[in-house]
Amino acid sequence: MTALPIDAAxxxxxxxPHPDDEIIAxxxxxxxxxxxxxxARVLFATDGDNNPWPQRVxxxxxxxxxxxxxxxxxxxxxxxxxxxxxxxxxxxxxxxxGWPDGELTTLLAPPRSVEAIDTLTDxxxxxxxxMVMVPAFGDYHPDHSALALLATLALRRFPGVRSGSFHxxxxxxxxxxxxxLVLDTQALERKRDGLRCYGSQLHFGxxxxxxxxxxxxxxDIGTGVPGTIAAGDRWRWRIALPGWMAKLGxxxxxxxxxxxSGTLLDQRLPxxxxxxxAKRRNGALEIDMQPLLSGAHxxxxxxxxxxxxxxxxxxxxxxxxxx
Numbered sequence: 001m002t003a004l005p006i007d008a009a010x011x012x013x014x015x016x017p018h019p020d021d022e023i024i025a026x027x028x029x030x031x032x033x034x035x036x037x038x039x040a041r042v043l044f045a046t047d048g049d050n051n052p053w054p055q056r057v058x059x060x061x062x063x064x065x066x067x068x069x070x071x072x073x074x075x076x077x078x079x080x081x082x083x084x085x086x087x088x089x090x091x092x093x094x095x096x097x098g099w100p101d102g103e104l105t106t107l108l109a110p111p112r113s114v115e116a117i118d119t120l121t122d123x124x125x126x127x128x129x130x131m132v133m134v135p136a137f138g139d140y141h142p143d144h145s146a147l148a149l150l151a152t153l154a155l156r157r158f159p160g161v162r163s164g165s166f167h168x169x170x171x172x173x174x175x176x177x178x179x180x181l182v183l184d185t186q187a188l189e190r191k192r193d194g195l196r197c198y199g200s201q202l203h204f205g206x207x208x209x210x211x212x213x214x215x216x217x218x219x220d221i222g223t224g225v226p227g228t229i230a231a232g233d234r235w236r237w238r239i240a241l242p243g244w245m246a247k248l249g250x251x252x253x254x255x256x257x258x259x260x261s262g263t264l265l266d267q268r269l270p271x272x273x274x275x276x277x278a279k280r281r282n283g284a285l286e287i288d289m290q291p292l293l294s295g296a297h298x299x300x301x302x303x304x305x306x307x308x309x310x311x312x313x314x315x316x317x318x319x320x321x322x323x
Contacts, residue, residue, distance in 0.1 A: 004029065004179045004219075005131075005162070010038030013129035015120070015151050017143040018048040018101065019080040020198045022094075024212040025166035026133055027087060027191035028183040029219075034089035041127050042094040043120075044080060045147050049073030050101035057203045073098075075200055083197040087190050095123070104146040108256055109266035113150070117262075120154035124161070131162040137224040140169045140312045149300070149317075152225040153262060164219035168212070169312065177221045188215045226319035228297040236321040237287045237301050241280070242314070249305035249314070250285065253278075256317075257296040265293045268304065 006012075012033045016022040022030070022042045033040045052064055055072045064072075077096060084094050097119060099107065107116040124132070134151040135144035148165065155163055164179055183191065192213045196202075201209050241250060250271060257265040271278050271285070279286045285303060293299075299320040302313065 002177065002179060004032065004181055006032055006036045006038060008037035010036060010040075010131060011127065011129045012038065012040040013124065013127055013132045014040065014042045015045065015132065015134045015147060016042055017045050017104065017135055017141070017147050019044055019076045020048070020083070020195065020201060020209070021135070021144075021168060022080075023083050023087075023191060023194040023198075024168055025135075026217065027194050027213070028181050028187050028215075028217045029133070030084075030092055031087055031089055031183075031187050031190060032181060034087075034091055037091075039091040040089065041092070041129075042080075042084060043123055044077075044094060044096045045099050045104065046101035046143065047073035047096060047098055048076040048101055050103075051076070051200070054200055054203045058200060072200070073101075076198075079198045079200060083194040086193040086197055097123075102143060104143040104150075107150060108146055108264060110264050113153075113264045113266075116150050117153045120151055121157055124154060124158055129158075129161055131164070133164050133166055133219060134223050136165045136167045136170055136220065137226075138170050138316055139167065140316065142313050144169065145313070145317050148223055149225055149256070152223040153258075155223065156262070163223050164221055165224045166217075166219050179219045179221060181217045183215045183217070188213065226298075229299065229320055229322050231295045231297060232291070233320070233322060235287065235289050235291055235296075235299050235301075237285075237318050238321070239285045239287070239301065239303050239315055239318050241283055241285055241303065250303045252304045253287065254302045254304050255292065256300045257291075257293040258298040259293055259295045260297060265296070267292060271303075 010033050014022050014026045030040050049069045049072045135148050137145055137148040139145050195209050195213055252268045255267050275289050277288045300317045302317045303315040305314055
């Protein structure tokens with residue numbers, strides 16, 4: 001692990017899927033940038049408004065309509081502002097996009113993907129960051145992995161900007177280089193103060209959230225989105241199917257492909273589709289197929305199931321194997 005390259009010229013942009021992710025993953029980093037004399041901004045992709053069970057407990061109502069969801073989103077925005085204030089950092093601010101909570105994967109399909117990438121590009125151009133932190137592509141929360149891919153595509157337009165990825169619903173990969181930051185007592189307590197501002201998330205116990213206030217923050221260098229393949233390569237994946245739910249519930253293969261212009265192909269195929277040449281072997285699904293998009297240079301796939309597991313993916317996005 002190496003120390004984070006932070007100084008007075010640092011302009012850090014943290015792209016958070018939901019309110020509280022910024023404190024969990026980067027609460028210490030945001031303070032370190034301020035202490036060095038730099039500036040930081042947190043971009044909240046969603047308002048965290050699709051959070052029904054804490055809202056039902058808080059409001060003591062079972063039925064939640066669109067108005068209730070909007071009300072919860074307003075509350076969570078206010079909590080996010082208070083959480084950033086709790087870090088006591090000069091030069092730190094937050095902004096909100098208001099994308100649909102729990103539905104960021106839908107933004108990967110064209111034409112919404114183009115609009116989403118343009119939105120992120122505009123934010124980056126306006127703030128002019130020297131470093132951008134995004135969620136890990138290998139995170140089990142589908143909002144996190146989808147946002148990682150969208151942010152990576154936007155970052156292609158800013159080749160000189162450093163990028164890193166943070167881990168919340170998956171441990172650090174350990175596969176590449178990492179940046180590391182150890183929080184002192186004051187920084188850790190301010191991080192805890194920030195999390196305590198998210199009262200909406202404390203209905204099932206304070207420790208459930210505060211356990212994420214770790215004194216050691218680590219980040220993979222880069223966004224974690226795998227590189228390119230040669231045009232014309234066959235599309236090959238070996239996707240692990242952990243547990244009985246993954247093995248028995250697997251139904252579709254969700255494919256995302258990018259060509260040289262950045263256009264996304266978004267397609268779901270039943271695993272019975274003969275084009276996939278799907279085989280189950282040693283707890284994994286093996287796919288070997290002809291390309292569906294001519295000239296594709298980045299292709300990803302994820303097995304989808306008929307059931308959800310507490311809003312988390314059962315299997316992750318997997319990049320095509322080269323060759």
